[in-house]
Amino acid sequence: MQIFASLLPAEIAVHAPVLLVAIPLIMSAVAAFMPNGRAGWVISLITAGAVAFLSLVVLGQVAEAGVVSYHLGGWAPPIGIEYRVDALNGMLLLLVGVVGFLCVIYALPSVADEIPKSKQALFYAAFLVCLTGLLGVTITGDAFNVFVFLEISSISTYTIIAMGAGKDRRALTAAYNYLILGTIGATFFVIGVGFLYMATGTLNMADIARILSENGHDRVTQAAFAFIVVGLGLKAAMFPLHMWLPNAYAFAPNFVTAFLASTATKVALYALIRFLFSVFSPEASFVDISLTWVLAVLGVVAMLVASGQATFQTDARRLLAYSSVAQVGYMMLGVGMGTAAGLSAGLLHLMNHALMKGALFMALGIFALRFGIQRVQDLGGLGRSMPASATMFTIAGLSLVGIPLTVGFDSKWYLIVAALERGWWWAVVALIASSLLALVYIGRLLVVIWMESPPSHHGETVARSRAPYLMLVPTAIITFANIYYFFDASFLINLSNAAAEAVMGAR
């Protein structure tokens, strides 16, 4: 890891944390002025590549120094705004950077197919703004800054989801409903931050944490806690605040779904973890109680109910979207355990879920590009007409179920171990039941793909078709990661262990 820190000259490497946010922001303006979609894509590709590279550099600096603190404009915190990277958000930066880069490679054929030509450059510009927001939420150490970046990413997300309207007008209502709920969530969050500011007189998260641990909690900080959990829970699609997610994922352009499913809810969940563990602390009894009785319990309910809902969906992407809500439940369960092992397992599942869902939505995007497929029943016979993509879909699907030889098994294993350590046998039962439900809904897709015969038009079966390499290669890389990190799990496990230690061990 340390080696990445030395890849840039020291004068630039010092500013890597701020460049990570500034580069996509500036490049989004450049992309908006590009004459066509292809030029916009090149700009996005360069930017996402730079972001992925810088996230590696920052992670290397974290491995060297423990905590990287960047003072914006040279104003020292707590008065100035601080960008603060430790092992937890370093990991998230890497996730957003690398998955974002792979998604951008994938984007060109998909976007060319789904977005009107005149809008493509603007679409890429909005995407880069969204990337800026996600990176900003992840990197900043200032509570109000979190709100601003959260809204930067959300507002651009509403627009890029609505761009799915070219294929299906329901994208518009989905984006509108997301806008209403997302804004309520953000406003709840900002009320919570306001209460924290009233109680502590500072907005720097480390400083708030210090003052709270010195002064203890009163009703104002408890109200702040409740508002922040609800607000960020809405953004993270925490059950039962997930109502916006299934439609938003089902009708957004395929590239957007793949990108959002593997980054956006993860970043919101990161912000929640940051507030639960770093700003507040499980040592305070009301935090501990809400971890157990709100997060863990709702997580278990999400795992069961959302998985159950997923089995009855007819739209393939909505099926996977409900599955995403269930997977957020797994992460909530891990976080709700309130132990380092539980948090680490939850974070491992967060990374792994990004890999699985990224690959699944990318493969669905390939099917949609070639055959315009949205409904489950239309997937029939794809095992024969698109064997490579169908294989990748299968591997990622099995990973989602948690079959051994895939990363999904890893994180579920660690979740079960952590739950048993805590003595939560009911959580283990729910985990297994939910995995069986996952087997049902993924199995339903796989049966249609492999068992049914290809659709026939006028008596002729559809010819074999190959996806464009630009889509195939990133999907293959993520699918390969699903298997590779089962055999060489140490990288991801070390990352999530270090992240859990960084927030739990700080106290």
Add this chain to the structure above:
Amino acid sequence: MLEIILDRFNYIPIIILMMTGLYIVVATGNLVKRLVGLSIFQTSVFLLYISIGKVFGGNPPIIEGGHGGGHGDDAGYPASGHGADAAAGYAAGGEHADEAHADDAHATTDGDAHAATDSGYGDAADHAYDAAGHAAEAVEHIAYSNPLPHVLILTAIVVGVATLAVGLALVVRIREAYGTIEDDALNAADYSLETGSGE
């Protein structure tokens, strides 16, 4: 009880606005009215922030007079020529003003050919002394309102305007695509599309 409520009277309109806004968002089926409710909800939060920045009897957060930081030029006391320099220079700190006072005394005791210029100098110094005194008093006794919440809310207002703009743009597009902006009608249209029973 009444006292507790009156002490926190600023929260009463905020809570009323907040609940009104949230209720409109939930209760209305009209997409534009829902955005109106959302705006009212956000505005109540702006008020919450602004009201916590208020300090009773607090002045606008602009520091008047010198503040001991060597920014005497900003003192804003009208003076001219040599006097301005002296006032500006001596306003910076109390001990300097004391020196000025000593000079002043020196000037009056000397009282010879230089008296005219000296007394001019002394006037300026006197003035400076007063200014320094005021400045010291100001720093000690004047309470300032907290400017930070206002700055935060400026940002939040921009965010709110952007959200509203995107929301209204979406409503326009929905109107184009569906021909209605009533939630019930939209759901009915989507439902008939999903179940394949025609539009």
